[in-house]
Amino acid sequence: MFEYKAEWYGRNIIIAPIDYASSQLCFCCDYKNKEVKNLSLRKWTCSNCETEYDKYINTSINLERLIA
């Protein structure tokens, strides 16, 4: 039994698995940054490719990729 969460993205509502790490994934290289969740960082830098992220923007990008 999977649990899902619903988030608004633009005019679409997106249903994602509740454990989908949308705020932790670097959309550039798919590196998963666990510190984002643990420290509730607003901004973070991917330690793999050094891309800088705003947590919420990155979440939106990853959710968009999920439905693409």
Ligand SMILES: [Zn+2]
């Ligand atoms: Zn990266």
